[in-house]
Amino acid sequence: MRIAFTTETGEVHNLEIDSQMELENIKALIEAEIGTAPANQILFYHGQELTDPKKTLEQYGVVQDEILLLKIRPSNNQSSSSVGTPGEYEFMRQTLLSRPDMLQQLRQNQSELANAVNDPQRFTEIIQEMAQRRHEGELQRMQQINMLNEDPYDVEKQRSIEEAIRMQNVLANFSDALEHNPESFGRVTMLYIDVEVNGHPVKAFVDSGAQATIMSPQCAESCGIMRLVDNRFAGIAKGVGTAKIIGRVHSAQIRVGTDLFLICSFTIMEGRGTDLLFGLDMLKRHQACIDLQKNALIINGKEIRFLAEHELPESARMEMDESEEHIPHNLASSSASNTESPSISSSTIVNPPSSNSSPPVSQQQSQYPDEHIQNLISMGGITRDEAIKLLDAAGGNVEIAASLLFG
Known part of the structure; x- marks a missing residue:
């Protein structure tokens, strides 16, 4: 089941555990999560301190999605208590080796630490590094608090602290997304299908956000349909910017997939982007369905699969490769x-502007x-x-x- 624990500073951490897990083992997981030794952990549930290390969470009445309060026991040497002792590390390692369920949980949250469970020296080094990083972060937070206490009316200091708190929440949100929704950070392959226009193969970009089906003049030349362009429909497409519309091909047969033949109209528009953009007009006219579960465009009961990444133009x-490095920034x-x-x-579509x-x-x-x-x-x-x-x-x-x- 999933539970969470919150610290006195407002930090929230999630854990996936077994309801039959004993309290002492829960504290061992918390140590792996935040670096605080079990001896310095005080857990509360609905205001009641959990004191029996052999009791399970089920015996304490803790259910799915409940939140425990974690208080840190005061220590004369905060640095040493946060780092722990070799004996505590070895006890934790042996506990993980004897409890496959705990090891599996640790593998989901701290894979590097779980992979080092058979190497005592590396296991200890990783925990010490984690504890040191957390201790340094805590020192920085304390410095920020001290800065606030020095002059609580300083507007610039208040803004700096507010931004630090905001970034802490952003990083916590980012970490939570990496843990529970990692696929959101993967790149998305755009929806392309194989189309044949007048015997010429084209990879068409399926875009339900485009009102019209658009073809570039170069593609129209390759498909041999430029002779059918109606120049009376020439003009300018205006949006954020403008683009020159050469005209329109009112009717041309296309083959979609292997054996589906459709009648399509194309707006011929200048540009060197996509050769063919399969727009909403065609999707609605043929009552197409974009089925992402089947990874296919379905028209008249026929499934036209979307192209894999290696099949894209x-x-x-x-x-796509170049845009990966820009995604976090944008x-x-x-x-x-x-x-x-x-x-x-x-x-x-308006009249072309003056050439001047x-x-x-x-x-x-x-x-x-x-x-x-x-x-x-x-x-x-x-x-x-x-x-x-x-x-x-x-x-x-x-x-x-x-x-x-x-x-």
Whole structure:
């Protein structure tokens, strides 16, 4: 079952344990978690101190998702008590060796320590390192508290302490996510399917956020359908920036998957991003279903599997690799930038601007490759600042940024 314990400083730690686990073994797990020796731990449940080391949590009446209060017993030598003794470490190691359930729990929370359980010297070194890091962190917190007590009316000091507390909560949240939801830190493969247009194979990007199905002029040339472009539908797509619409192919047959043939219309738009963007108009027209459990696009009962990462267009794979290093930096900015996502609809197609007009140029510095920024500027007629904002929203992935530009 899952329980939590909170310290007097407000720190909360989660544990996955067996309800039949005895109190002394719970304290051994807590020692591995925070570095405080069992002799210095005082646990309370609903105001009652838990004193019998042989009693199980079930006997104490502790159930799923309950919270225990941990108080640290005062010690004349805080440094030595937090570090512990070799005898305590060996007792803890032997306890883990005799209790596979405890060892399994430790492996989930402290894998390095669990892997060293058969090496007494390494086991001791890891615990000492953990205890030392926690002790140094506690000293820093105490220094912050002392700074506050020196002048509680200093606005700048208050702000610094507030930020330190906020970052402590952020790091605790980050650690909790790593422990319980590690898949959220993995990169996501975009949804591509194999499509054939007029006998020409194309990898189409499935984007339910794009109102129209868009094809690049280069792809239209390769598929041999540029001769069908209706120039009366030429214009400008306006969103965060602008992009030139060459026209529209009203009807062309495409093959999706192996044996599903559909009639599709394409908006031919300039740009060097995605060759073919399979938009919401086609998804709704054919009542398609994006089934992530089956990892397939389902149309008329037929399953068209989404491509694996190694099957994506080379440009998409390269951009995924490059964007990995940008993701942590851009997590905060993505939510703000998403409010500016452009859209394409009949109302956004206007007459082309005068050839004398040109977008303003920004000198803002960016961590993204200049080639990616220039690609977005050329395909959308947007400013450098706007291109950088799109890349921020897309985590540095130019393919996603292009879909935001036209989606």
